[in-house]
Amino acid sequence: MPEGHTLHRLARLHQRRYAGAPVTLSSPQGRFAREAAKLDGQLFTSAEAYGKHLFHHYGPLGTVHVHLGLYGTFGESPLPETDPVGQVRMRLTGRTHWTDLRGPNRCELLDAAQVDAIKARLGPDPLRRGAKPDRAWERISRSRTSVAALLMDQAVLAGVGNVYRAEVLFRHGVTPLLPGRALDRGQWDEIWTDLVTLMRAGVRVGRIDTVAPEHLPAAMGRAPREDRHGGEVYVYRRAGMPCLVCGTPVAHQTLAGRNLYWCPTCQPA
Missing domain, CATH: 1.10.8.50 (Helicase, Ruva Protein; domain 3)
Incomplete structure (x- = not known):
């Protein structure tokens, strides 16, 4: 299972590549299709990690919460896009890159209260500012x-x-x-x-x-x-x-x- 540094590294990467602009979101596999349709074309506001959890924020529309678990992986590629390979739960496309998520333990759209509840269950993260x-x-x-x-x-x-x-x-x-x-x-x-x-x-x-x-x-x-x-x-x-x-x-x-x-x-x- 990826450890915390991997999720923080991904959060920084996704912040640089996608934050501050509208993105295209889809679910080639279909298991995240309804949520992806709600966020498709919307503003990706920010990305952050807490422990082994990754959060993609879309302002008032909610937050995509990803927990990779034992088998989840992100694949990062520059444009142009190619056809999905394998079971792609979520495809995120921005101005210069696209990202495929495969096999996560969790990929879900949450509201602010649900995100806060996840964070409240976690202990301090050595990689977060202000950790106690x-x-x-x-x-x-x-x-x-x-x-x-x-x-x-x-x-x-x-x-x-x-x-x-x-x-x-x-x-x-x-x-x-x-x-x-x-x-x-x-x-x-x-x-x-x-x-x-x-x-x-x-x-x-x-x-x-x-x-x-x-x-x-x-x-x-x-x-x-x-x-x-x-x-x-x-x-x-x-x-x-x-x-x-x-x-x-x-x-x-x-x-x-x-x-x-x-x-x-x-x-x-």
């Missing part, structure tokens, strides 16, 4: 649930997924199974600050990089990571491989249906 990390800390500091599970709970913290979860805990030496209420406040403040830095970098470059310069392939004389997610990481999807810091094999288990990775030596229980 104390809101997340209030939940974490009272919980017996593991820190690893809490960081993935979008009601606690919005936008963090499996990669950022694994990597930020490694970078701060926190064992993922530590109960939230056992986490030190100073550790939480450092984790939040690091997430802001890492996720902002992810927005800029379009991938997740978490390793320090001394652990990059060139510095260590190792081969670059080969993974469809891209980026250089410490533990994510490196189960059984030596830790880049201490050499201990990276551990793996399933937690709440998601894969969990950590170094038993660098993140002691």
